[in-house]
Amino acid sequence: MGASYDVAIAGGGIVGAACAAACAAEGLSVAVVEPGPIGGGATAAGMGHIVVMDDSPAQIALTLSSRQLWIELSGELPADVEYLPCGTMWVAADEEELAEVRRKKRVYDEIGVRAEVVGPKELAEAEPNLRPGLAGGLFVADDSVLYPPCAARFLLERSKAARIAQRAVEIGGGVIKLRDGTAISAGVTVNATGAWAPELTPGIEVRKRKGHLAITDRYPGYVRAVLIELGYLKSAHATSADSVAFNAQPRKTGQVLIGSSRQFGAEDASIDAHILRRMLQRAEEYMPGLGKLSAIRTWTGFRAATPDKLPLIGPCPGDERLFLATGHEGLGITTSLATGKLVAAQVMGRSWAIPAEPYLPGRKAEAHGNVSGDRNVAGQREEASMARLDRLTIGPQVDNLPHKDTVTVSVNGVAVTVPAGAMVSAAVAMAVATFRRSVTGEARGPLCGMGICFECRVTVDGREHSRSCQIPCAPGMEVRTDG
């Protein structure tokens, strides 16, 4: 019996989707097996930083070629992919780290990556929310960020791959077996299940490396480039210990994404409050004002880590019809497109723009990557990353407070006098009809009146995103609406 598909891919993250798109572009028929949402694993957990990394020549080749593919694709990405060519700013705190800036600059010059050494004054001007007194930085202009789940969905849609919404339980010999017993046959199968790849292909050297992230409400311009500390140099040799590093990223929405942490041996996806604290404290050391920003979510994810920091891309030793595309650690979003190209080229029996050997699953450790030193440790670019029934009638009839006294506050510079005890929402309503503009510019006012809906947000005494319904008016309070 003939194979149902040319290529069947287990895993609908960004790597699986990129493999599907690249294989489809070769004219191959493709199926993707993914029981959950597309891009719902490490892809959703990651930061979506497209960055050139220089830990090893093989890492440079993969990240640089893949970044180029993203730049070429950027004009076609739909708006919800939120592609933002904001660049990366490597931040040096002291002289020792400035030496790393200069080293990095030399490497980037050699490989043709635009990079600019930034002095302390220019750094403060470029990123005014960084703490004063930093030594400088290196700005890499052509790096970017995007929103990975929608990028994965875009790539998968483009591939027109058949989507099989089931869990793969076995892979190999040109067959993916599904949980319900169905077998999907294909010329080539690809294991692209990230940190879970060893469950389908036992014995491969991929470990889970847990990461945490936090995201804030919208503060447009607060962070301009992706900021990454170079301070990891000082704690670089602790390969297995838990580590945190400062990493702040602007999103096209105006939100600030904050990382990063790395933990081996953590299988539990729940938030580790201790690591989260260390990570946020580190971020506040670099951006002292960050503490006052409102965080709306935190989450975790599992990177697929390999011993030599390079992904496994290509045929699995012992089974020529089983390809691996996993082990991308914190660089899966960046390197997904090049991974897809490498897989497609190997399926077609061709070579691609960069040599495939450094990433082949059968490679010898230490041949290409950087086993010791663990320089990329610190987590530069993370991926994985009423009412009451009001009884049947109303409560005991308590009369309104005797609002004899009044309070005067300022709303958009206009004095408004309200009864003592009134909330800011009452004062705002007296002055303007619109409390805020929604993300698409609609006029909005309070909905729930009890602190749940966040529709009545205004700026109170300089504090953005404050719920006006829950804050009592105080004399002299400065209130601003963005409506």
Next chain:
Amino acid sequence: MGDGAYDVVVVGAGPAGLAAARCAAESGARAAMVDDNPRPGGQIWRGEWMGREPCTTFCGTRVVAVPEPGVITLESFDGTLEIGYRKLVLATGARERFLPFPGWTLPHVMGAGGLQALAKSGLRIAGKKVVVAGSGPLLLAVAKYLRGHGADVRLIAEQADQAALTRFGAGLIRHPGKLAQAIGLRAGLLGIRYLTGCWPIAAGGAGVTLRRAGRTWDEPCDYLACGFGLIPNVELAALLGCGVGAGGVEVDEYQQTSVAGVYCAGEATGIGGLELSEVEGEIAGYAAVGRPEKAREFFRARESQRRFAAGLERAFALRNELKTLPGDDTLVCRCEDVTFGRVRQCPGWRDAKLHTRCGMGPCQGRVCGGALEFLLGWRAESVRPPVFPARIESLSGPRCPQP
């Protein structure tokens, strides 16, 4: 925790929380209450509760995280604090369910309880034309309150049918106290039209379009106060790992959740009204301080109140026609402005979040989640800290030495 810990911390200072705190404090326990609102009393007594606080009370303060068992992180406008507890009573109450329809995001459209809360917060409503719409006994209470404060309440549009309410009303005979209240309320509403089987289908700048028995008409108003019943606030319980069912936080006969030492009382365990909340609060308060025999004294009263609550739920069940209220271009997520048309194409909540941003804004899905539960049958996902948007500094906590 060390000596700094409270014996009992009560989260929520509404009827259930106040009752629990009172029972715990009068038993000699070192107790504290925490409430997001500026004053105790919950939403029912918002700004009007005149009692004496039974224990230390942190107002204008919410629980945002649980950094370790026995410790909660509190945040107010001015600062962050961690307090320790031996027992926790969750009395986090309920919020309104909002359903999307064309125009529901306009500034003059508010929740029913929402407009009442704003009025209690100082919003002037005297002389304003108001239509109260949606479902549940709350609509009556809101209408009465607003009229009592000078609003021109044009009508109440209750989506439930008269037949269901009549069946429920007949049942009230078994609850004499409630019946008296109902009569009192009707008297208060004298002169306000109460239309059953009637609901809003659209709102515009000048008012609301209502539908009843196949007839559609425009009703001018300055405010449309619209809520479709209540939803338990279960997020903190979920963060703590407590079992949560379809109706609310699951509890045993002593109001203890699936997590030992964590109790839950009031609307968070299921919508039941003031009296049920108070009784549950009393049981939880006594149970939390190790007085089960006192707690048991309230079991019978709770049973009776629960039967009443079940009747209410049946009478005010939401009709299926309401599922057709939103059009494809009606926003369902107000934080991220995501249309119902985009969301309904997703196979589930997580897909919708990842691919449309629905539920990813600061309300953390509290508004759209209640709508989508009714419209598409989606249940909320797991809860992670912060359980409410919080300042980064509240999550980064006290500066501890690195290991």
